[in-house]
Amino acid sequence: MFNTRGKPVQGITVLLVEDNPRDAALVAYVLGDRIPRFEVTTVGTLSGALRSLKDYRFDVILLDIVLPDSQGFATIAAIRKAAPALPLIVLTGFADNEMALAAVEAGVQDFLIKGDFESAMIERAVRHAIARSHLEERLKASEERLKGVLDLAHDAIVSVDVRQRIVLFNPAAERMFGYRVDEIVGQPLSLLIPEPLRAAHADQFVGFFREGVESRTMVDRPEVSGLHRDGNVFPVEVSLSRSEGPDGPLFTAMIRDITDRKRTEAELRLLATTDPLTGLANRRHLIERAERELLRLQRFGSPFSLMTLDIDHFKRINDTYGHACGDHALCALAATCVGLLREIDMVGRMGGEEFTIVLPETVGDEAMLVADRIRRAIADIRCDSDTAAAVFGFKVSIGVAECSPEEARIEQPLARADRALYEAKAQGRNRVVRA
Numbered sequence: 312m313f314n315t316r317g318k319p320v321q322g323i324t325v326l327l328v329e330d331n332p333r334d335a336a337l338v339a340y341v342l343g344d345r346i347p348r349f350e351v352t353t354v355g356t357l358s359g360a361l362r363s364l365k366d367y368r369f370d371v372i373l374l375d376i377v378l379p380d381s382q383g384f385a386t387i388a389a390i391r392k393a394a395p396a397l398p399l400i401v402l403t404g405f406a407d408n409e410m411a412l413a414a415v416e417a418g419v420q421d422f423l424i425k426g427d428f429e430s431a432m433i434e435r436a437v438r439h440a441i442a443r444s445h446l447e448e449r450l451k452a453s454e455e456r457l458k459g460v461l462d463l464a465h466d467a468i469v470s471v472d473v474r475q476r477i478v479l480f481n482p483a484a485e486r487m488f489g490y491r492v493d494e495i496v497g498q499p500l501s502l503l504i505p506e507p508l509r510a511a512h513a514d515q516f517v518g519f520f521r522e523g524v525e526s527r528t529m530v531d532r533p534e535v536s537g538l539h540r541d542g543n544v545f546p547v548e549v550s551l552s553r554s555e556g557p558d559g560p561l562f563t564a565m566i567r568d569i570t571d572r573k574r575t576e577a578e579l580r581l582l583a584t585t586d587p588l589t590g591l592a593n594r595r596h597l598i599e600r601a602e603r604e605l606l607r608l609q610r611f612g613s614p615f616s617l618m619t620l621d622i623d624h625f626k627r628i629n630d631t632y633g634h635a636c637g638d639h640a641l642c643a644l645a646a647t648c649v650g651l652l653r654e655i656d657m658v659g660r661m662g663g664e665e666f667t668i669v670l671p672e673t674v675g676d677e678a679m680l681v682a683d684r685i686r687r688a689i690a691d692i693r694c695d696s697d698t699a700a701a702v703f704g705f706k707v708s709i710g711v712a713e714c715s716p717e718e719a720r721i722e723q724p725l726a727r728a729d730r731a732l733y734e735a736k737a738q739g740r741n742r743v744v745r746a
Contacts, residue, residue: 322348323370324352324368325342325350325371325372326352326354326360326363326364326367326369327352327353327373328353328355328356328357328373328375328390329375330355330356330375334375335353335355338373338402338433339351341433349437355379356379356381357381357390360374360390360393361389361393364390364393364394369394369397370397370398371398371441372390372400373400373402373433374387374390374400374402375401375402376402384414387419396444398437398440398441398443399419399420400440401414401419401421402423402425403422420439421440461482464483465483466566467481467483467487467564467568468481468483468564468565469481469500470563471500471561471562472561475500475501475513475516477497477499477500478496478497478561479563480492480495480496484566487537487568488503488537488540489539489540490502490540503537503538504538505536505537505544508535508536519553519562537566546569546573547567547568547569548566548569549565549567583596589641589642589645589660591649591660592658592659593660594659597657597658597667600657601617604714605718605720605724608714614672614673614713615671616673616674616677616678616712617668617669617670617712617714618682618710618711618728619668619710619725619729619731619732620644620648620708621666621709621732621736622644622664623708624740625640625664628640628705632696632701636694640692640705641664643694644692645658647685648666651684651685652670652681655671655672656669656670667728674713682709682743683743686709686743689705690704690706690707691704692704706740706741707741708736708744709735709744710727710728710729710731710732710733710743710746711728712725712727712745712746727746728746731745731746
């Protein structure tokens with residue numbers, strides 16, 4: 312730090328802007344007698360102050376707002392524009408509380424009345440103004456860092472008060488929900504929640520408020536849904552925290568749009584449970600469903616039946632028309648079965664040309680009727696053959712088994728249906744046999 316004469320300064324440098332020589336001398340005398348030392352540079356005009364601020368560095372400014380070339384709040388504004396970060400203390404001859412409050416709101420750290428303070432008061436005011444300014448700078452820096460975090464966050468961050476009115480809405484929240492911050496702040500949080508979920512959310516909010524816990528992580532929170540401005544509902548994951556604000560408790564939600572994740576999970580689930588060629592349930596998925604139906608039968612007596620299908624002479628189709636036509640036949644069979652079955656039924660490909668159908672709430676006689684209807688419909692299928700320029704058809708053999716509550720494992724009724732299928736093959740194919 313250097314004073315106006317270019318020499319190093321070890322103490323506190325003060326710019327005193329005062330056109331009254333007597334008042335200037337008094338302030339300089341009071342401060343000059345303190346330790347550590349105050350180095351006071353005095354100017355009598357606003358223009359002189361602006362030149363000094365441009366050429367030298369100061370720790371604090373003492374300002375008379377009535378100067379030969381500027382008066383009132385215009386003086387404060389000019390000084391603030393030239394040195395926005397420097398602590399500023401106003402010296403005035405007018406004892407006006409409203410003016411003092413307005414000056415503080417304009418960026419002044421303190422307001423002293425000339426002739427109305429002890430010699431130690433001005434030193435204390437200078438030191439406090441510097442300390443307060445440093446605290447304000449740190450607070451501002453902290454707020455800027457927080458704003459940077461909020462602005463750069465990929466997750467939406469939304470804060471509400473105890474009335475569930477939105478008080479904070481970061482840019483990610485704007486993108487996620489479609490509202491601008493200036494139109495959503497002050498609005499109820501319910502605008503972001505699908506209408507059917509609002510009552511349950513209000514109850515959860517009250518519960519979180521009463522529990523007094525500080526946070527709940529995304530792992531602890533169930534998946535919920537968000538509501539976009541355009542009416543689109545999308546899945547989200549929410550983490551909650553509670554803090555104390557100047558006007559009471561604040562509740563902050565970190566919200567993550569998991570649409571892509573849910574889509575990926577659904578795709579993976581589909582891959583894990585679906586036969587890639589026909590789109591039917593794969594063997595594992597169908598067995599799981601059949602096991603659940605067996606448990607329902609054992610617990611509640613709900614009947615269900617199984618049937619197994621196998622394309623007759625499938626190898627001949629592949630050898631004659633090619634494997635692509637064989638695949639076409641499998642897909643045509645799958646589509647025909649799905650079209651004839653109920654929503655509660657399930658058909659799955661067990662491998663090769665073998666299929667299994669689960670028929671809940673179906674006794675053996677009913678299953679035989681369904682099986683024969685499927686057999687006749689498949690016999691009517693005609694497939695185009697690109698390689699042989701011909702149309703071909705095919706037939707199936709079907710085995711049916713009504714499940715029994717005494718059977719402990721699903722493999723038992725499946726084995727009975729398979730034996731009935733082999734019996735249908737042995738009897739000449741294109742027929743249904745019941746176990």
